[in-house]
Amino acid sequence: MKKAALASAIVSLVCLASATAFAAPLPGQESSKVTPDMIQTGSDIPAKWVQPQGNFDYVKREVMIPMRDGVKLHTVIMIPKGAHDLPMLLERTPYDASGMASGNSPHMADAVWSGDKDWADGSYILVWQDIRGKYGSEGKYIMTRPPMGPLNPTKTDDTTDAWDTIDWLVKNIKESNGKVGMIGSSYDGWTVAMALLHPHPALKVAAPESPMVDGWMGDDWYHYGALRQVNLDYFTGQMTKQGSGQSVPRENYDDYTNFLEAGSPGAWADAHGFKQLPWWNRFAAHPSYDAFWQLQALDKLLVQHPSNVPTMWLQGLWDQEDIYGAVHAWEALEKAGHGANNHLVMGPWWHSQINRAGWNLGPLKWPGDTTAQFRQQVIIPWFNHYLRGTPMAKPLPEAMIYNAVEQHWDSFNDWKPASEQKLTPIYLQGDFGLGFEQPSGGSDSYVSDPAKPVPYLQRPIPAQNEDRWRTWLVQDQRFVVDRPDVLSYTTPVLTKTVTVQGAPIADIFARTTGTDGDFVVKLIDVYPGSVPTDPTMGGYELPVSMDIFRGRYRKSFSDPSPIPANEVQQYRFRLPTINYEFKPGHRIMVQIQSTLFPLYDRNPQTYVPNILFAKPADYKKATITIEHGADGKSAVLLPVVATTPR
Template sequence: MVQTGTDIATDWQQPEGNFDYVKREVMIPMRDGVKLHTVIMVPKGAHDLPILLERTPYNASGFVPNNSPHMKDAVWSGNRDWADGSYILVWQDIRGKYGSEGDYVMTRPPMGPLNPEKTDDTTDAYDTIDWLVKNLDQSNGRVGMIGSSYDGWTVTMALLDPHPALKVAAPESPMVDGWMGDDWFHYGAFRQVNLDYFTGQTTAAGSGPSVPREGYDDYSNFLKAGSAGAYAEAHGFKQLPWWNRLSAHPAYDAFWQYQAVDRMLVANPSKIPTIWLQGFWDQEDIYGAVHAWEALKKAGYEENNHLVIGPWWHSQINREGRTMGPFTWNGDTTANFRRNWLIPFFNQHLRGTKMDEPLPTAMIYDPAEDHWDHFADWPGAKTLTPLYLQADKGLAFQQAAAGEDSYVSDPAKPVPYLSRPIPQENDRWRTWLVQDQRFVTDRQDVVSYRTPVLTKAVKLEGAPVADIFARTTGTDGDFVVKVIDVYPPTYPDQPELGGYQLPIAMDIFRGRYRNSFADPSPIPAGEVQEYKFRLPTVNYTVKPGHRIMVQIQSSLFPLYDRNPQKYVDNIFYAKPDDYRKATVSIVHGPGRSAVLLPVARE
């Protein structure tokens, strides 16, 4: 038999008689006529079911990666607990990404000074929900929204003007303030490893490429390139509108202030029951959930907002949660939270099924005690207790005698954030915040202060604050401060943890912003200045037999761009001869350098 045409079926229809769901792909129209690609999974025989919606720039079709007849097997792992036939599951590509029409704008600002259009992600969420409840006859007309990271940001945007059918929300590790402490900067220091994210997101409507590498070790790759701007523009970033906007705004000016979601939430508070959720060691968005919840609480909107912090890396809530680096928890902490708290919370507000136990105001894991703590009010510590830097690299709750410790910070030899080599595809990225800090403790450009061995437990409940007094021979500089739990030299329960230096809170602060985040100024060389900044929130018990350590250094490379240590207007475009060694002196004494700890009890 001779074949003369194509072997491709003209209108292939897969038999789905044995499927326990119906999958639809639709283009939902927005108020301006733009249509957004949406994937819908409806359990067969469904009626009166709630809708779970996630809006994403990461390919809605990819949330259903398997062509299985069973809903639980078809969806990705993060949705399996929801795919039990009791929810209609919906994923949508945001504007301009993958199957959706329109223009993509990175974390599109709301309508206003930075967005002259008549639509934003708030209106798109509203219009999507409106279409879903009117066109899915199997639904009960109630919608919950969920999502992590960028998808968590889309949830927060929906909360600014929620559709009446939106009844519950869970922003997981949401991007809330990209300059203060989420993806793009931390207190002005640029997280340059995100340059791969920029090309992945903004060079194609689908998935773009990462930045090509000449070598295996990113420490060497970034060091050789010079400034973050030189690295970016050598790889064509001038073609990317998002890069051009970001690099033109290194300070916390109106560009960033108008995008601070915590401020927007307070200005437009919702009554939607909401779980603000993140990981204790979230290596990407450790700032957003906590600060959004705190802002709402401070403004008097605590009643419908809950804070949850688990012993997790970024977005681990949607995966298995038995371990974090070398640490093993009491069971699968993420599965247990999803099944015992998150889904029952959604069921309560979407079905009217009362929870066995109400979700507390704050539910925060204590990794040292290996259990959840429930709080009617948070933080547990109402005041901060200074832990003072002492002579001979000591630490104590008593004020210190006057003195100082100096080190030379050399931009040509920055302190790595991980032990080298640091490849682009880095399996340790998820857990770098729990890396044993002994790999840098003995460096000459890292100063480490230790308490004596503790004779009783110190329970921390809240956010530590670094309050460092220092002088430098440069006119700019960064300060990295780490609070560390130092394990005993021997640890019979897990011998490999003997002497382990576990970071429990760390962050970086760019010295030019010591007086104002919006208006940077040179550091007066040789003059003592105060650098005071908040560290990530902790709920942690430092046990007897352990020590508390505070480490201070001036770089965390190549995660953060190098400070040239000479003041320049825009560090993105510092020249090679701007990078200079500086001698940094940490000053201690009465009322001087300390880390202010949220000590609940000791």
């Protein structure tokens, strides 16, 4: 046999042997055979999955609670296993009740959202409910549905829905002791306040946290008439779906550019389909403080319908969203003689931070987790007192307000509403000085250009950046101090502590070449150039209290009027409440400007009927002159108190 033929034969034998080897079953292996149980023609997802929960320390129920008009509201209930005679904690929300108890854990404290972890210790039945028309609830959603009356001709509102819900709970949750407390922040705080207008007898205690009380005067929508236009995303997120909608899509990363290019807020809204939203159409038709806003102001309604429910009005000292509501609700009730069962608490927090960790607020660091400490040491024992009958170590004071400089809580049994404060003017002086002595005279001017508004944060300002949004109220103001359209007035270095407790009042005398205009006033603590304990705070310009005022409302919030050009006018408005100490070595600064963009919409500085729909040609430069002499002694009126050793 030739070599080539021999090689070919050998290869053929090897391949045949290999094929035979692979085809033969291995020892112990049988050949494959398809049987009927291997075949699935339906879905591998069962019609209903039931998770074994034998090791869970709670039972979770989802029910539809009927209201008096037949509408049913989706409600999630978590009950500790073996519970009996436990109080119930109720939160009513437009933000998805199921999401507040979505953790797949056998332990109740791990299954709830951060705000309820300290409550989920087995001693409370926790209840969350979707308000009408949101997520799993039936009915029609109406933004902060007004109470029954001129703005709501139906027979239901969030007061009746809270009443009906509590009534159902005490009759159907047999593990309870028949007592209910309500809690919630922001919109959820609003639902607590609404429940207080006519509380169910089983509602024994309540804590509205940073509640939406007056959306025009100083909560989410406006501040003294200036529109908080970045909140327009909330409209689409809340009202384009029954669940969670999306924010407005952005052309640019920097929102400063987005809103500047859009022109007016109305142009922005029209471009993004807002005319489809009934709420926007009602909202946009009422830019002034008319009956639409006045009849929804909860501080006024609470005084008209005071309750006997012990209530803690709680908010953050640097609440970037709802810094108005809790303080004004408490003050209104206090002034009307209902202070005995109403308490004010202000912590060193951003909006709703009470429900999260509280170790710091931006660059400000605290000696411990202030929110966890407050929940565990104050609010839960206080709720326990009214819901379980347990004694408190000491009574809750009229007001508890954190001292951010000394880093401790101060308690007050004689905290005064703003209208009863004793005020000390700190005057704007020549050469951009600031002091308690009478000013010698003079004025300062700047050009406010709507084409170049002062940003409220250092640019770029992304639309979605939670950390920067939460802490913008403690942003170091050095980023604007050198702008020609920002006036900064500063005291000499302090030689003794200046303690301010209450609400400062801006009292500005100014002229403008325009016929409308805004005024932003900031009260700032200027740190020494060197801070050995925290070098990053050297020279920091910390805003302590600030707000914006729309000039057309200087005489009336409901009836705006043009500003007479080149005539001195007085602009007097309240700044947010503080409990603050300006220490020796620091300086006090007052800054004045006309824009805080894009957080607030630009004033065209030309009087138009509805600023929301100002035309491009309406936006004009104006020269603003701040007086600090014979024509007006501009000042910030401070509630200065004598410093008392702690």
